[in-house]
Each structure stands twice: as structure tokens, then as C-alpha cells.
Amino acid sequence: MKVVKFGGSSLASGAQVEKVYHIVASDPERKIVVVSAPGKRYSDDIKVTDLLISCAEKYLNGADAGKLVETIIGRYKSIAEELNLSDDIIGRISDDLLSLLHGDKSNPASFIEAVKASGEDNNAKLIAAAFRHKGLDAQYVSPKEAGLLVSNDPGNAQVLPESYKRLYELKNRPGIIVFPGFFGYNTDGDVVTFSRSGSDITGSILANGVKADLYENFTDVDAVYAVNPNIVHHPKEIRELTYREMRELSYGGFSVFHDEALIPAFRAGIPVNVKNTNNPEAPGTKIVNARKNINGPVVGIASDEDFCSIYVGKYLMNKEIGFVRKILLTLEEFGLSFEHVPSGIDDITIILRQNQMDEAMEKSIVQTILRDLDADEVRVEHDLALIMLVGEGMRQKVGTAARASKALAEANINIEMINQGSSETSMMFGVKEAVEKKAVQALYEEFFTEVGVH
Amino acid sequence: MKVVKFGGSSLASGAQVEKVYHIVASDPERKIVVVSAPGKRYSDDIKVTDLLISCAEKYLNGADAGKLVETIIGRYKSIAEELNLSDDIIGRISDDLLSLLHGDKSNPASFIEAVKASGEDNNAKLIAAAFRHKGLDAQYVSPKEAGLLVSNDPGNAQVLPESYKRLYELKNRPGIIVFPGFFGYNTDGDVVTFSRSGSDITGSILANGVKADLYENFTDVDAVYAVNPNIVHHPKEIRELTYREMRELSYGGFSVFHDEALIPAFRAGIPVNVKNTNNPEAPGTKIVNARKNINGPVVGIASDEDFCSIYVGKYLMNKEIGFVRKILLTLEEFGLSFEHVPSGIDDITIILRQNQMDEAMEKSIVQTILRDLDADEVRVEHDLALIMLVGEGMRQKVGTAARASKALAEANINIEMINQGSSETSMMFGVKEAVEKKAVQALYEEFFTEVGVH
Structure with a gap:
């Protein structure tokens, strides 16, 4: 059994919904x-x-929202018309939205949550009707009825563990289930939404709940690319990716998935297939727990900029038990989160996103470390880019670091930092932002093009 | 003005003292x-x-130590006889030792300290007499009289800051000062010894105290070598080394200096010259604050074994503020000190000396991290060696990492870990102990032999 998720662009028009219908109808395993x-x-x-x-905001402020409501309902209507659906479904959606908008506003946050979530909810009703119209045995299922319970954190709901047992029951329903993404219900019965990319989260939770064989995630790209297409034109597609690799790549600026979206599927060991609604024949990219076929050592290259480093030097630092921890505590007290802490014997460098600090805070941090930790030297360097070379294959392959650093040296790029953990799923290079693109291109050349293979 | 320190092997016999005399007499700057x-x-x-x-232990236990006392005095006597000194000095040394041994034993630790320190103290008297006999204007100066005050930590005394002002006065004394190494006096007037290599510490403190131009440290090797001679035969000598480089090298198993010995000289910016008593014409190795002539990027290669790594994996680790700090705190609670903490996105590895943990503690740490920090995976890997490539020149030179990792790859050595801080004075490679020697040889070949230069 497969859980299939379609993103907003896959459902933006009747023509798109037509494609979605064909995808679902073509495979009886596509149940949810x-x-x-x-x-x-x-x-x-x-x-x-x-x-x-x-x-919702206009309604809360008492402003006129007539035009907006019309536009919203118009969106559903144009899809329905394109697909020759009867007017019933639009009437139902319209009634639903209006009763929501005119409903209880005593808790404004809760009101906004419910209105926001209605976008998915009503669309699920519409898609179910469209499927039925085309002859599929399909029904809309509400998250409330299905038992998708979540914590009461608006915009950042977390699934409650007790949900899974009830969601498992979805398996036994006849026909195709059309389920709205993006939200669940708290124990009081109120709508609470997930974070950004919330429909990915819903799909991931359902895949876990029904113990699906596969979670298909349809978007508008053929695959996850080995490198950012804005840096390298027409980069290679990635066929298979482990969860860990995906996570390392998504950290470095790859925005295929919101990081947390995949946790429920990951915990249940369910593979995810990223596919293109507009080209469903393409194999897409599969995200799995472990992969057998490892072609090269590197599966993808990600990079991100706007980092800075705080260098702290102190003679005999490594004899002081707790010194590093004290530095990290100082950063925490300033509310800063860091990415890496490469260290020498008498020095440590903390890499962090520089947008966390303004000039005044930076000054204050430097002074605090100098004073409270009696450091010899504290230095901040700005405008660094981190490049992640990602691939489980690195573990088996001698010489990946050599190839990477040679490629950078030949491009005359100075490596500010190297950090390779013993996990060997990724290798990080720190370079100046000014040479980030050049560095990524050199690494792509080395690991992904024929001439580059030595 | 120079402060000159001679180690035990440079003073073991009359013939050796003869060499020491010539070294001191040949340069009027050699004052202390x-x-x-x-x-x-x-x-x-x-x-x-x-x-x-x-x-001292025999005296404390009431055992017969007559033979031992004879042997000790015999050592001084044979030196005195070789140098044709009068009997007076041996009488003085003998009286001094016996009165110490028969003295107050109410505090056994303090008794041992005083007896231990008498080795240096009496030798200073003997050397002063030898110098005078040969026509030099030389006198023994006691640390008590000179004002070398230290903290009351037997075997690990720390110099008290107020000492420096009094030690500065030594400048104004006429002639050559012969000063015993290894100990000072606490504020109660009792002898307290420094840690291992304590004479190096005394020399370093005096160099700082009198603001010497140079601190000459005479040992029995011509220079600091670029790599351990047990791994590479006849390695290159290092002419000049910065304090920072020396520290990184000495961390990695180079035992030229006890780390802390150089702090006082380092703080005062006084260069140190390591020289050979048996070959004083050789230039030796100079340890300086900054060096101008940088030949290659690497000045030395050090390695050390008996490390292990604790790998901790947790999905979404880097979103948890304070996670790394909590791991470090856990280690501290177990009394463990660590060397490095290379990290990925969702994993962190802690490198530490494995002799700190037995099997039971290791089990307990793994369980604590799994339980208290809710980690997905904790794995301990044993028998790692760390190789440090050290050199201030790395900062300016593109491609050092490439050369190093290529050399290792060509020797078919898998790099378990790379850690290069933004200081770029050193680069660390973690490899399995079994390939440590091979790895060091490959790196030496790359950076120190003509054929290796690309």
C-alpha cells in the first residue's frame, strides 16, 4: 500500500487534478x-x-472580505468547472468556509488556524468528488474522524503518539481515501496546523500509521538534484538517497523537504519517493534507510552561506576540563545556536549563522569570552560558506578527501576549514563566500563529470 | 642576557660539567x-x-639507608674529583643532605619534597664551585634567597606572580648565577617541587623574571626533529618553531618539553633555543613567538595513539540548542576529558584518550547518552591514532590538505577523521592505530623529501 501526497502546484488547476487522477488511478496500491x-x-x-x-485577518478586524471570499471559492469553482463536476461540491465548500468565517472568534489564533486549514480540508473534499466523478471509489476523510491528534502548538503541531493506532484503521476502509494535509486536532477538538510544508508531514504520519510500503511525494521537479541548479546547469539527478544523506543535503540549502517532515516515515523505515506530477514516468528520487547501489562516494553537494566563525585561542586550553563546554554555555546564554566546533589543541572555532548576531552582540560575546574564560585571543571572521559533500559511499572509499581537497586546490580555493566526523556520511569544507560557487563547481566537476573521474 | 638551563645528562659526570663550563664561559651573555x-x-x-x-622513603620507614646516602654523595664526589675540586664542597653537600635526612619528618610529604629537591640544590652548589675553580666569577643562588615563591602543590607547584619582581633583581648581581632547578618555596618557607621537567620550568620563570633575550635549553639532542625518529630514520631537524607549533607537536607525542614549562617564557615573548651540550656548535631549534622564514607549509608531524571515539547520532540534533553541551557535561560528570568534537548535522563524535574509560564505564556512558539525551545511536570505536600536521605556513598555502590527503590515499590509508580548525596551524587526521606508522611515513615523504614536493 502506498501513501501519495500531492503539493499545491499539482492541484492548482483542473488540468493538474486530471494528472493527479491518472496517477492515482494507474496504481491500485495508491490507497491514501x-x-x-x-x-x-x-x-x-x-x-x-x-x-x-x-x-481571516480581515474578518478579525471587521474589514470587508467579500471580494477575497469570492476569489477563494472561485479557485475551487474553476477547478470543478474544468472537470465538469456538479455544483453540489462547490456549494458544500462555500457553506463550510462561510460558516467558519462567521463562527466563533473568541480565540483569534484558533480562528486563524481553522480558516488556514480549510484550504486543504476543502480541497480534499473537492478532489474526492473529482475522483468519484471519474469513476474511482474515493472518499474524503477528516483528520478528526481519523484520529490525527496533535499537540496544541499552532503552526508547529507535533503528532501525538496515540494517533498512530487509530490511523492504522484507515487500512481497512474500502476505496481511496482523500486526506487533507497540513493539520490535525488537539485533544479539545480544535484545528492545529503543522509547520511549513505541513502536507509533507501529514503524508509522513499517515505512511507510518498504516505502515505503508512507500510514501510517494509528488512535486513539480523530476528528482532531487546532485547540486543546486543555480550553481551548476542541468546537474545530475539523484536516484537513491538515504535519510541521512537527505538530511545533510537539506541542511546545506536543499529545500526538497522540510527536515522534520520525514521523521515519522523515517522512524517506521518507510521509503519515500519524490516524483513529478507533470512527468510521473520519471523514476524520481527514492529516500531510503539504506541503499545498496553506491555509484560514487558522493551523492550530492550542498552549500549554504552567511556563516561566521568565532576563533578562541588559549595556551593549554586542552588541559582545562570543561573549557569548551563553558564556551558553548556562553553562546547559549546569548541565545546562539552553532553548527560546528572544529578544534585544535589550544584553539577552538565555533561556526554559526551570522544573522544571529549584530555588531553589539558580537562585541559583547568577544569580551565575555576574553574576560570570563580568560582566553588569549578571540577573533570573529565573517562571510563564510559551508559546503557539504554528502554520501554514504565515503565510508568505504579511500581518497574522497584527497579528491575533494585536490579539486579545490586546483581551483586555487583556500580551505578555511575541514570537518569530517567519524560518521563519514558527509565532509564539510568552509570557504569564503566569495568563492562558494567556484568551489561547488570544482567539486561537482570532480565527482560528477566523466572527465573528473581519476 | 641569556638564561641557560642544563639537563641531568649534561651534568652527569665531570666530563659533562667540563662541556657545560666551556659553553657558559664562551659567551658572556650566559649570565644565569x-x-x-x-x-x-x-x-x-x-x-x-x-x-x-x-x-627519603627509607628514612621515613626507619630502614637502613646508609648505602644509599653513600651512593648519592659518591655521585657528587666523583664529579668533584674528576674536576680536581677541593674536598670542602663535598663536605658541605654531605652535611646539607645529612641534616635534611635527620631533620623534621612530622610532615612526610614535605620531608620528601625537601630531600628530592636537594639533588638540584646541591648540584647547583657543586657547579658553582666548579666554575669558580676554573676561574669564572660564579655563585650559587638559592630560590629562597632569590624569592622564587610558589603555590603549595607538592609535585605541581605554580609560580606566584609576586616572584617576578624579586627575580628581576638577579640581573644586578655580579658574575654568573648558578640556580637549582625543579623547586621553589611556599610562603611558609617550605620547599615545593614543580612537575616533571621542573628544571625547564625554573629556567622559563627566570628568563621571564630577568627579561632575558634568550632562554637556552641544553639537552642531549641536536634539535627537535620534524618527526619521531622511531618512525622515520634520520628525520630533518627543525630550525625554527613557533610556540604554537611546539605545543601542537608536543601534544602529539613530542616530548622535548613539558607543555607548561614554556608558559612563563611564552608570556614574556622570550625565544627558547634547544641545544645539545655534546654539540654546542649545532644551531639547535629555536622556539619563537613568530617566525619569518617559512620553508614549507608543514614544520613537523606528530602522532599519538590510544584514542577512541564516541559517535552520537540523533535525527535533527542540530536543531536542539544545547545538545552538544549536554553531551560534554555528561563526559565531565564521568571525569573524562576529550580532545576533539568533530560534528556532522545529526551526529557528533567525541575523541578522547581511551585509557580514561574501562569497559564498565564505557557501557555506562553509552547508556547515559542514549537515555538522558534520547540519542538514536551511540557507538564507541577503539584504537585510533591521531596524526597532527603542524605548521604556521599552512595558513598561507593553498593545497596542504590536498597534498596530505592524497599522500594518505596513495598509501591506501582510510582517513577516519579530519579536523582542521580555522587557525590552520595544524591539521588533524584520525586513522586506525594499525596504520599509524605507515600514515606518518607517507606524510613525511610528501612534505619533507625532495621527491615528494609537487
Whole structure:
């Protein structure tokens, strides 16, 4: 059994829903379909979710929202019309939205949550109707009825463990289940939404709940690419990726998935297949627990900028038990989170995102470390980029570090930092932001193009 | 003005003292001479300090130590006879030792300290007499009289800051000062010894105190070598080394200096010259604050074994503020000190000396991290060696990492870990102990032999 999730752009128009229908109908294993709210049809278009947020705010402020409501319902209507659905479904959606908008506003946050979530909820109803119209045995299932219970953190809900047992029951329902993404219900019965990319989370939770064989995640790209296409044109597609690799890549600026979205599927060991609604024949990228076929040592290269480093030097530092911990505690007290802490004998460097500190705070941190920790030297360096070379294959392969650092040296790039943990799933290089692109290109050349293979 | 220190092997016999005399007499800048107790004359010989410790213990236990006392005094006597000194000095040394041994034993630790330190103290008297006999204007100066005050930590005394002002006065004394190494006096007027290599510490303190131009440290090797001679035969000598480089090298198993010995000289910016008593014409190795002439990027290669790594993996680790600090705190609670903490996104590895943990403690640590920190995976790997590539030149030179990792790859050595801080004075490679020698040889070949230069 497969859980299939479609993103907003896959559901933005009747033509898109047509594609979705064919994808679902072509494989009887595709039993549970998780849907987002209708997304953009063209680049200047507005997502239904964004329209709903504006609308809820207008209602809270007592402003006129008639036009907005019309636009929202119009989005569903145009899809319905394109697919020749009867007016019933639009009437149902319209009633639902209006009763929500005119409902209880005593808790404004809760009101916004419910209106926001209606984008997915009503779209699930619409898609179920469309599937039925085309002859599929499909039904909308509400997260409330299914028992998707979440913590009461608006915009950052966490699934409650007791949900899984009830969600398992979805297996036994006949036909295809169309399930709205993005939200669940707290124990009081109120809507609470997940964080960004919340439909990915819903799909991941359902895949875990029904112990699916596969979680298919349909987007609008053919695959996850080995490197950012803005840096290297037409980069290679990644066929298979482990969870760990995906996570390392997504850290370094790859935004295929919101990090946390995959945890439920990851915990249950369910593979994820990223596919393209507009080209469903393409194999896409599979995210798995472990992969057998390791071609090269490197599966992908990610990079991200806007880092800085705080260098702390102190003679005999490594004889002082607790010194590093004290530095980290100081950073915590300033509310800073760090990425890496490469160290020498008498020095340590803390790499962190520089947007966390303004000039005054930086000064204050430097002074605190000098004073409270009696350091000899504290130095801050700005505008660093981190490049992650990711691949489980590195573990088996001698010489990956040599190839990478040679490629950078030949491109005349100075390596500010190297950090390779004993996990060997990734290797990090720190370089100046100014040479980030050049560095990524040199590494891509080395590991992904024929000429580069030595 | 120079402070000159001679180690035990440089003072083990009359012939050696003769060499020391010529070294001191040949340069009028050599004003302050710090001496150790007489060391070994041949490999099976026993150092006077070790004889004194046995002797003190026998006295404390009421055992017969007559023979031992005779042997100790015999060591000074044979030096005096070789140099044709009058009997007076041996009488003085003998009286001094016997009155110590028959003195107050109410505090046994304090008694042992005083007896131990007499090795240096009496040797300073003897050397001063020898210098005078040969026509030099030389006098013994006691640390008490000179004002070398230390903390009351037997075997690990720390110099008290107020000493420096009084020690500065030594400048104004006429002639050559012969000063015993290894100990000072606490504020109660009792002898307290420094840690291992304590004479190096005394020399370093005096160099700082009198603001010497140079601190010459005479040993029995021509220079500090670029790599351990047990791993590479006849390695290159290092001409100049910064304090920082020396420290990184000495961490990695280079035992030229006890780490802490150089702090006082380092703080005062006084260069140190390591020289050979048996070959004083050789330039030796100079340890300086900064060096101009940087030949290659690497000045030395050090390695040390008996490390282990604790790998901790947790999905979304880097979103948890304070996670790393909590791990470090756990280690501290177990009394463990660590060397490095290379990290990935969702994993961190702690490198530490494995002799700190037995099997039971290791089990307990793994369980604590799994339980208290809710980690996904904790894994301990044993028998790692750390190799340090050290050199201030790395900072300016693109491609050092490439050369190093290529050399290791060509020797078919798997790199378990790379850690290069932003200081770039050193680069660390973790490898399995079994390939440590091979790895060091490959790196030496790359950075120190002509053929290796690309």
C-alpha cells in the first residue's frame, strides 16, 4: 500500500487534478492520497492558503472580505468547472468556509488556524468528488474522524503518539481515501496546523500509521538534484538517497523537504519517493534507510552561506576540563545556536549563522569570552560558506578527501576549514563566500563529470 | 642576557660539567645557569633524584639507608674529583643532605619534597664551585634567597606572580648565577617541587623574571626533529618553531618539553633555543613567538595513539540548542576529558584518550547518552591514532590538505577523521592505530623529501 501526497502546484488547476487522477488511478496500491490546498498556477498567482490568511485577518478586524471570499471559492469553482463536476461540491465548500468565517472568534489564533486549514480540508473534499466523478471509489476523510491528534502548538503541531493506532484503521476502509494535509486536532477538538510544508508531514504520519510500503511525494521537479541548479546547469539527478544523506543535503540549502517532515516515515523505515506530477514516468528520487547501489562516494553537494566563525585561542586550553563546554554555555546564554566546533589543541572555532548576531552582540560575546574564560585571543571572521559533500559511499572509499581537497586546490580555493566526523556520511569544507560557487563547481566537476573521474 | 638551563645528562659526570663550563664561559651573555640534579651516565644508571626519593622513603620507614646516602654523595664526589675540586664542597653537600635526612619528618610529604629537591640544590652548589675553580666569577643562588615563591602543590607547584619582581633583581648581581632547578618555596618557607621537567620550568620563570633575550635549553639532542625518529630514520631537524607549533607537536607525542614549562617564557615573548651540550656548535631549534622564514607549509608531524571515539547520532540534533553541551557535561560528570568534537548535522563524535574509560564505564556512558539525551545511536570505536600536521605556513598555502590527503590515499590509508580548525596551524587526521606508522611515513615523504614536493 502506498501513501501519495500531492503539493499545491499539482492541484492548482483542473488540468493538474486530471494528472493527479491518472496517477492515482494507474496504481491500485495508491490507497491514501494527501492533498495540499490549491497552489500557484503561474508565478504571480497567490496560493489559496495565503488568500485564506488575509481573509481571516480581515474578518478579525471587521474589514470587508467579500471580494477575497469570492476569489477563494472561485479557485475551487474553476477547478470543478474544468472537470465538469456538479455544483453540489462547490456549494458544500462555500457553506463550510462561510460558516467558519462567521463562527466563533473568541480565540483569534484558533480562528486563524481553522480558516488556514480549510484550504486543504476543502480541497480534499473537492478532489474526492473529482475522483468519484471519474469513476474511482474515493472518499474524503477528516483528520478528526481519523484520529490525527496533535499537540496544541499552532503552526508547529507535533503528532501525538496515540494517533498512530487509530490511523492504522484507515487500512481497512474500502476505496481511496482523500486526506487533507497540513493539520490535525488537539485533544479539545480544535484545528492545529503543522509547520511549513505541513502536507509533507501529514503524508509522513499517515505512511507510518498504516505502515505503508512507500510514501510517494509528488512535486513539480523530476528528482532531487546532485547540486543546486543555480550553481551548476542541468546537474545530475539523484536516484537513491538515504535519510541521512537527505538530511545533510537539506541542511546545506536543499529545500526538497522540510527536515522534520520525514521523521515519522523515517522512524517506521518507510521509503519515500519524490516524483513529478507533470512527468510521473520519471523514476524520481527514492529516500531510503539504506541503499545498496553506491555509484560514487558522493551523492550530492550542498552549500549554504552567511556563516561566521568565532576563533578562541588559549595556551593549554586542552588541559582545562570543561573549557569548551563553558564556551558553548556562553553562546547559549546569548541565545546562539552553532553548527560546528572544529578544534585544535589550544584553539577552538565555533561556526554559526551570522544573522544571529549584530555588531553589539558580537562585541559583547568577544569580551565575555576574553574576560570570563580568560582566553588569549578571540577573533570573529565573517562571510563564510559551508559546503557539504554528502554520501554514504565515503565510508568505504579511500581518497574522497584527497579528491575533494585536490579539486579545490586546483581551483586555487583556500580551505578555511575541514570537518569530517567519524560518521563519514558527509565532509564539510568552509570557504569564503566569495568563492562558494567556484568551489561547488570544482567539486561537482570532480565527482560528477566523466572527465573528473581519476 | 641569556638564561641557560642544563639537563641531568649534561651534568652527569665531570666530563659533562667540563662541556657545560666551556659553553657558559664562551659567551658572556650566559649570565644565569639553571641546573638539574646529576642524571644518568649510561642507560642503566640511576638518576640522583630517584636515589634521593628512595632514600627519603627509607628514612621515613626507619630502614637502613646508609648505602644509599653513600651512593648519592659518591655521585657528587666523583664529579668533584674528576674536576680536581677541593674536598670542602663535598663536605658541605654531605652535611646539607645529612641534616635534611635527620631533620623534621612530622610532615612526610614535605620531608620528601625537601630531600628530592636537594639533588638540584646541591648540584647547583657543586657547579658553582666548579666554575669558580676554573676561574669564572660564579655563585650559587638559592630560590629562597632569590624569592622564587610558589603555590603549595607538592609535585605541581605554580609560580606566584609576586616572584617576578624579586627575580628581576638577579640581573644586578655580579658574575654568573648558578640556580637549582625543579623547586621553589611556599610562603611558609617550605620547599615545593614543580612537575616533571621542573628544571625547564625554573629556567622559563627566570628568563621571564630577568627579561632575558634568550632562554637556552641544553639537552642531549641536536634539535627537535620534524618527526619521531622511531618512525622515520634520520628525520630533518627543525630550525625554527613557533610556540604554537611546539605545543601542537608536543601534544602529539613530542616530548622535548613539558607543555607548561614554556608558559612563563611564552608570556614574556622570550625565544627558547634547544641545544645539545655534546654539540654546542649545532644551531639547535629555536622556539619563537613568530617566525619569518617559512620553508614549507608543514614544520613537523606528530602522532599519538590510544584514542577512541564516541559517535552520537540523533535525527535533527542540530536543531536542539544545547545538545552538544549536554553531551560534554555528561563526559565531565564521568571525569573524562576529550580532545576533539568533530560534528556532522545529526551526529557528533567525541575523541578522547581511551585509557580514561574501562569497559564498565564505557557501557555506562553509552547508556547515559542514549537515555538522558534520547540519542538514536551511540557507538564507541577503539584504537585510533591521531596524526597532527603542524605548521604556521599552512595558513598561507593553498593545497596542504590536498597534498596530505592524497599522500594518505596513495598509501591506501582510510582517513577516519579530519579536523582542521580555522587557525590552520595544524591539521588533524584520525586513522586506525594499525596504520599509524605507515600514515606518518607517507606524510613525511610528501612534505619533507625532495621527491615528494609537487
